[in-house]
Amino acid sequence: MMAKRTALLGMLICLTAFAAIAQPVPPPVVAPNARGDIGLFTMSTADNPRAGQFTLGFYGWYSPRIAGQFFPGQSEIGRYYVQWGGTASLGLGLTDWWSIFIAGGAQQTKSGGGWDGGVVNGVPIAGPFKVNEGQKLRIGTKFNYHSEADHDFRIAGWLSANVPVGNATVNNEVTNEPIQALNTRRTDWEWGAAVTKSIFTGMVSYQLTGQPPDTDVRVPNILKFGVGVEVPVMPLLHVVGEINYNVLDGGDVPEPDYATLIGGARFWIGQTGWAVTAGFSTNLTMLAGHGASQNPFGGLVGITYAAWPPAPPPPVVVPAPEPVVEQHPVEAAPPVAAPAPQPPPRPAPRTTSDEIFFDGKSARLTNIAKAVLDGVALRMRNDLNATAVVTGFTDNTGTDKANLELGQKRADAAKEYLVTRHGIDPGRISAQSKGSAEPGYDNATPEGRTKNRRAQIVVTLISGT
DSSP: OHHHHHHHHHHHHHHHHHHHTEEOOOOOSOOBOTTSSBBSSSSBOSOOOOTTOEEEEEEEEEEEEEOBOSSTTOOGGGGEEEEEEEEEEEEEEEETTEEEEEEEEEEEEEEOTTOOOEEETTEEEOSOEEEEEEOOEEEEEEEEEEESSOTTEEEEEEEEEEEOOOOOEEEETTTOOBOOOSSOSSOEEEEEEEEEETTEEEEEEEEEOOOOTTOSOOOOEEEEEEEEEEEEEETTEEEEEEEEEEEEESOSSOOOOEEEEEEEEEEEOTTSSEEEEEEEEEEHHHHHHHTTSSOOEEEEEEEEEEOOOOOOOOOOOOOOOOOOOOOOOOOOOOOOOOOOOOOOOOOOOEEEEEEEEOOTTOOOOOHHHHHHHHHHHHHHHHSTTOEEEEEEEOOSSSOHHHHHHHHHHHHHHHHHHHHHHHOOOGGGEEEEEEETSSOSSOTTSHHHHHHHSEEEEEEEESSOO
16 A cells, blocks of 8 residues: 555656646636546646636536445345546636535435445444445635646646545435445545646546544545646537546445446537536446446536637737839929039937846746836837847856856847737847846846846847937
8 A cells, every 4th residue: 555655646746746847727618527527527637716816516416335344254235336426616716727616416225136244444344235325525726737848737736635624424225224434524625736738638636534532443545647638620519528436445344346347528609618528438447347237337528618728819910011103293494503512411310228037047028027128119110120139147056058048038029029029020039048148137136036037128129219
């Protein structure tokens, strides 16, 4: 069991390292899963609702399982049971990369035909049984980031608590006597991480199960691995599939490890944000071990809401210049006149200098930087012969090569904004990088390093105005 936990810890450390170099990104078309956060069917993806947007989810589900052994050598056929129930969830995007969610509902756990006794969640049950109880209330938070080099690569991490909401009564259907509650009366803690690239997602999570305070039976924890895919086959229809493998870690009488396969689709009702989800599930472990002698199939259906993402801004169209109409004046005899006075001397060119600043290792323009560039563009549009030199700088925290590349990205970002937003001829603008060389401020102080993350725009006005 220690090896399982060590492997999980190593994976979480690697995912955390990726997150340290990432930046927030708005999510694509998303929907909440059956556990409350943004995902596929039961898996979480590395996406979140946008800032200020809420999500709703209503799911019904059915799942077959195998209990732990009631006595040594007991066949799995006599330990078959099923669970079904309904779950409702509510989520909220606090920012474009941080959300909170809550999910809860009710479920029934019931022994299958031929029940010969078994152990469910650490509870030994001899005769046929049926449990009606509330699900533990899942309350959690989730962060997601994207790579600056590849905006389609996202990673996320989450933490949630499964809080008990009441005690259930388990009725032995032979004696009709209460024997014990299935859910523990302690909070479970779950943490996990997901990586999403394009249509593919991989995830890993670990649930530290709350142990019952009044028994000596230890309940197993749950280590879960999953891979999934969501393929948009039409603008409003996505085909969804996921495979999960659940490892029952520890515990005195754990249930067998098991794998599930869920395949189905999600259909959006126009661009309202409402979607209908349906999936067909198979307990692969049961199917491989016993075929269909005990029904290994289940499924889930749901209706969800998550705000439809806004349309991307239209591309900036630079109007073509009007054609020049050549004038052919009628020649006339030159009049005899006094020599024309000499024209006044042409004004001497002058230069202006502006600075814009960037956050951290980013080359993304801030709103303040865009306002400064709007003023630069106005001067260049008023003087059609004016030229500009954009020089990108960085602080001294990176390598010379990385700083030169980041400085060039910052200069290119400023040039691109002047060209695409204001229609300035790119031939009038040159972009260069000096990296951490020639700092304008003191790199020995945090304030100086912040100001050195900049780009300088020097405009030469030919008219001198």
